[in-house]
Amino acid sequence: MKFTSLTTIVISAAAMAGIAIASEDLVITPMNLPCSPDNSVQCSTGLKGWNNNDDFGFFCGPRGTIISYTPCSCQNCCVVTADGDDFTC
Numbered sequence: 001m002k003f004t005s006l007t008t009i010v011i012s013a014a015a016m017a018g019i020a021i022a023s024e025d026l027v028i029t030p031m032n033l034p035c036s037p038d039n040s041v042q043c044s045t046g047l048k049g050w051n052n053n054d055d056f057g058f059f060c061g062p063r064g065t066i067i068s069y070t071p072c073s074c075q076n077c078c079v080v081t082a083d084g085d086d087f088t089c
Contacts, residue, residue: 030069035060043078043087057087 028050035042040060046053051071055078061067072078072089080087 030056030058030066032065032067034064035066036064038062038064041080041085041087043080045076045078055089057089 028047030044030047030050033047035058038060039062041057042060043055043057045055047056054075055072056069057072057078057080058066058069070087070089074089077089078087
């Protein structure tokens with residue numbers, strides 16, 4: 001009885017350690033995140049856990065998801081250009 005319990009604890013601990021290690025490899029990017037309005041150029045003030053929370057500019061595709069993005073190296077600096085078809089950091 002005690003052997004079964006100890007085995008269960010060891011296996012559970014190993015599984016939790018594996019999950020923790022695997023989660024460090026996750027890479028979060030803006031690609032395919034929802035956006036609105038469709039077919040537009042926009043700027044974002046940062047995505048938690050990505051690009052040091054700096055701005056990024058992106059293109060919102062016809063299905064309401066981000067299809068292309070460019071990270072900026074600053075915060076609150078991304079601006080959509082006057083003609084609305086591009087952005088600058």
